[in-house]
Each structure stands twice: as C-alpha cells, then as structure tokens.
Amino acid sequence: MTRVALVIAEKPTAAKRIAESFAPENNVKEIKKNGHTYYEVTFSGSNLKYIILPALGHIFSLKQKTRSWTYPIFDTHWVPIYEAQKTKSAKKIRSLITLFKELSQQVDFFISACDYDIEGSLIAYLILKEAIGEHAVNNAQRAKFSTLTKKDLRNAFANLLPTLNFNLIEAGLTRHEVDWLFGINLTRALTLSIKNSTNNFKILSTGRVQGPTLSFIVEREKEINTFIPTPFWNIKAQVIISKKKYELTYFKKKISSEYEASEIVNTCKGKNLKLREIKEQKRNISRPNPFNLSKLQSEAYRLFGFTPSRTLRIAESLYLSALISYPRTSSEKIPVSIDIRSIVKDLSNQPPYADLASKLLSKKELLPNNGSKDDPAHPAIHPTGTSPEKELRSDERKVYDLIVKNFLATISEDAAIKTYKAIFEYKSHIFYLTGREILNLGWIEFYKPYYKLDVQMLPSLEVGQEIPLHDIAYSESFTSPPPRYNPASLLKVMEKNELGTKATRAGIIDTLYKRGYIRNNRIEITPLASSVIKVLETYCPEILSPELTRQLEQKMNEIENGKNSREKIIMETKNFLTAVLNKIKRNENEIGTALYSALEKYYGLQRDLGKCPNCSDGRLILIKSKKTGKRYVACSNYFKEENRCETILPISQKGTIISTGKTCTYCGYPVVKIMLPGKRPFRSCLNWINCESNKRNRKK
C-alpha cells in the first residue's frame, strides 16, 4: 500500500526546488488548485508519495483574546494572519489553510521541509497544529538541509529526522510571544498616555529591541554633539634619493604642542639625516573567514552600499535559486562534511571563476580558514557551485560574486608580505621611510577587486649613508569625532551586544527608519526619537537597557538548547512588563504631554518644506485637505486675512516628501526629495510646473 506524506515547504520557490530534486527518476506532477500550486511526487520502485505544498511564510499570527484597546494585554492565541492584521493576501491565505486541511485528509504522515531555523520550524509547526491538528504535530518528521541543491535535498529526504525540532519551535513560540507582549503593551501604553493626557490619538510604536538600539544611537549622537577636537601637529619631511622624492614620517605621529613642532622643524631644517638601519619583517595576511550573515551584510555595505536588509533579501533570493547555502547563519565555519572540491569543480564551469577555480583544484588540500563563530543549524554562507539558470540581476550578481570570491579566498592560502623600515636620524630626531613588497599574493588574488594592497619599494640605500633633508614642515590637525553609525556598523553593534537575532536585526533598523526615529545613511537621530528616548529614560529606563535585552536574548537562546522553558520566560516577561506599565500609568500625564509635544514638533518639521520665496516670513507647508484628502503645498501666510501670500503649489499625491534644505538655483523655491513606493527617490523644486530647470529637463 502507498504511504503518502504531506511536505510543508516555506515558500513556493522552495517547494518547486524540492519537487524538482526528485525528477527525472520519479514522476513529478504540478497541480494548481484555488490559486495555489503544489506538487505530487510518486517514487518509482517504492510505495511512497509526497504531496509538497508551500506556505507563504508565516500564515498564523498572535492576537489578543479580548477585544479591548487597553493595557496590559497578556492573553494571546494564534490565529490565521488575516484575523490579526490587515493583509492584502487574506483570501489567498484563507484558501491555503483550507487546502492544507483538505490535503491532510489523504496522507499518512507529515514532513516539515521549511528552513531549518526558528522561523522555518515555527511556520510548519503552526500549520500542523492550527490548520490540521495536534495529531499532525506528533506524526511529523523533519527535513534538514542548508542548500536547495538536488544533492542536499535528496540527502535530507533520505535521512529525515524522526520528529520536529521542538526546542527550535519552543524558542520560536517564546520569541514571538515575548516580542508581541512588549510591542503591543508598550505601544498602547505610550499611545494611551498621549490620548488620556491631551485627548489626541497618535500611535507611537515601539518594540523590545528598538529602544535599546536607539539608545546606542542617542549615546553616539551625544558624543558627537559634545565633541571638542584636540589639536595636534604632524611633521612632514621629504628626501630626494636618486632624483625621486620620498615622504618620511616622524617617529612621533602626533605632536601635542605647536611650539614643540616648530622646534623640531627649526632644528632639522637643512640638515643631513643619517641612515641608522633598515628593518625588515615578513608578515602573513590571513585569509578571510567564510561569511556569516552579518559579515556578508557588512562587506556588501562597504563595497556596494547595500543596506543589511537589502543584502539579506538578495541572499535569500540566491538561496532560493540554489546558488548559495542558507544565508541566515551565524557560522563562520564550513564543516568537513561539505565537499569543497566538488563545489570548486562546479565553479570552474562558470566562466568568471574558471581560472581561479582551476588554480585551486591543483592544490592537494582545500581547507577553509574557519572562524570562531558557530551555528548548530547551518554552515557559513558558501556557493553551491550550481550555475545560475537565468541571468542574475545586477545586485544579485554583485552579492553572488562576493560570496564566491570569499569562498575561493578562504580555501586558498595566506598572503605574505615583506615590510621595510629605513630609520634615519638627526640628533634625537628619528624619521622613517617605509616600503612594502608582496611575497605571495595568496588569497588576495582570489578576492580581487574587493581587497587592495599597495606596493611601495624602497630605493637602494646603505646603512651609514647621509641624505640631506629636502623639505620639512609642520601642519596643524585636529582629532575627529566618533563616526556616526551606518546601517552596517549599527548591525555590528547590535550583534556585539546581542540585540535581536541574525534574522531580525536588519528589519529592526528598517523599522527605525520607517517610524521616523532615524534618518540618512550616516545615521542621525530625529528630534522625535530624541524626545521619545528622553521620556523613556526619565520614566522607564529599563526598557532602553541593552543589558536587560541581552539577558532576555540569552534566556531565549537557552530554550533552543533545552536549557530554559517558555513558561518561565513568559512569566518573567509579564512580571517585568507589569512593573514598567504601572510606572507609565502612574506618570501618564507627564509622559503623554511630553510625547505629544515631540510628535507635534516632528510632524510640524515634516510638513515644513522650506522658506516661501514670495513673502518675507512665510514657510511652504505640506497640507492634506480634510475635504478632498488631496495634498498640496501652501505658504503658511496663505490662510491669513491680512498680508496674505497667494503661494499655492501642486505636489505628488503619493510617497514621502522631505525637505532637503536647499533652494532651486533657477527659481529660488525649496528643493524637496520625493520618495515614491518602489521607485528611486528623486529631487524636484516645488515650483516644478513653471521652473526653467524642469522645462529644460523635459525638453531633453
């Protein structure tokens, strides 16, 4: 008799890959029903059949049991996602759940084939439990794979784990519930404090990790705002050897007083320097470690300017195309179980990597330079060797190339360089002339063009030789403030302080941008965030504490290892929140008033697009008509009865409009940045209809 299994995949692309991995030896049938595609795989030579149906990511969500809009709210349950939040795909999810129920009637057992991590485990578990029933949970096996290649998938299905990974599921349930409890209760507490104290309803969202992350940015902003540069002086000296100029560096890099710097220059000017010795040193430059997600995100930001969330999206798409391994990993290790040689061999069939791969194939051993970080679920990010089936998008190609080259570099060999330091002296003053020679390019050859190493050869010199100082001068410099965070460096700080997980950090940074708490690539805190943080620091500093958040993260991680329990952590969370929420309630008036004034200021600043060029004191304000709901721009003096300014301008009805602080050189109207959904942001002057610059652009 044929045994039938319902295989739950995480996404439609993954389901297709799983199904195709069993072809052509077995019969794979694609079936379309109610707008969904699923696959039937009938195995030849055995009485086994798989029905592979994909989820659409999470299709269940937490919802409060009661209907009140108050706090604290501690009673939750899992419901189909369309019951908890407005979603465009409600109809699709409803029919998908029905299909899961329907197909489950004809099967003997279940297989979770979602990504092997917390979210993937939870997606399949919730479908089994909430859509099918508790019996399905106990009758389910787990497929564990790190790439969507035919080989890995077949191997995973041939070696199914006998049960679901309940530790991962518990960790997922806990994380979702804790985040939900924090988000819903704190957001409501802050929003209701505004409503109850000012009678205005404005939602002010916050979450468990957002506050502590913001507090890091606020702290950096304070350092930058109170930064006083320290003056110092550099000595710049030049010698001419064999008709070529060489820059020397003075042994003290920073001279702390102008007097001392001028004394050095006056003493050494026009004098001969004597070469005391030439020091040589051989040094190895280690190969890079294989990428984990955060290292990939930080390199993609450094090299291409991609935000961490964009890199993650691209990496996921490369994973779904079976080109790379699972990207949500903390591991910097490629285990011995992965056949590196065969991957390199496959890469040698891809023209851009053919030469590099061939060089490596001639090596006896191919060992990666594994890092210290590990992840029990997945290895470090590496290419699968599979050639792209279709042409990759430009950003996908960049990230793929980076991953392949990191992989080739990590299995190549260390680079070796020789550094030279010629030490010149005049009395007690010492000057250096440095050079560098590459002995073995090693991994740098494989990681080109992402790493550069300059070569500087020393001229021919003899110890004891005297060389006249051609030029010497001092220059004033100042120390620099600490740099602002960018999305990649903020992500690193979050990782270092264990805020969020590898999968959630990039999204949290995006949320801070979306909620108007931070702006720009070199991250600046907005007045809104400053005010919110100030209020929270005063009345409930514990929700901003990175230390408390880190401890909670650690406890949740312990669940993954079976060392802590969901009940205990949820109880602790409820106790913590009860205390915080009581504090907010007690200080509702002060908190609400302060937050409302911050919001007013924020929205006021948001609407203010710049100075009106047609009157002396007017500002051009973005206004939404209460009658028509349409947006337009008008001078703040437009509504005055006396000295009225008639300036009124049309503006795009969609997207976000931000003042740039600049004025048009043609017409003098403010220039704004317009960000339309799904399109590249562009700048335009508010007088775009009549402005000469726009007319010229249109003609072009």
Next chain:
Amino acid sequence: MNLIREIVKSKVVTAIAKSNNNKNSCVICGLPIKKDNFCEHHYSAYIKLKEKYNEWAKAYLNLSFEKYIKKVISIETTGKWIKEVGEYLLKSGGVDEN
C-alpha cells in the same frame, strides 16, 4: 592655571545669569535647566568646554579663553552643542577679560 579656571568660571556664570530671562529654561534651547542656566545637554557641553581649555592652552601657549572658544567653534567637526554654548558665551560676554 587653576586661577584662570576660576576666573573663567565666575565670568561665564555671571554672564549667563545676566542674560537669562526665563529662570527655568535653558538660555540656549529653552529646555528645563539642569545647572548654571543650561539644560542637561548644554550643561554637559559647557563643562567639557571648560575642561578642555587647559589642553588647548598648553598646545598653543598663551591662548586666551576667548580665542580658544573662537577657534573651537570655527572647526567643522566640533559638536553642535559645544558650538551653541561657545557662541552663546561669546555673545553674552562670558569670555571677556580672559
């Protein structure tokens, strides 16, 4: 150097006190006062500005407090709150006679 510091402090504080109209709000931004008529942020900038003077005086020799402030606020990378306090001190005469 201690004497200079004392003089600086007394002059600055007097100048601030003279020009402060609203006794409960920061003379620069209007936020509630922490100390010496400055809010928390501007007070911390004010303290840093005073503390750093010694280092600058040593670096340039014979640098007056006024010249120090002028030089500090002219540097692009100087912090915003420091610049605001510096400009305020110059405007209010908090750096005279030094």
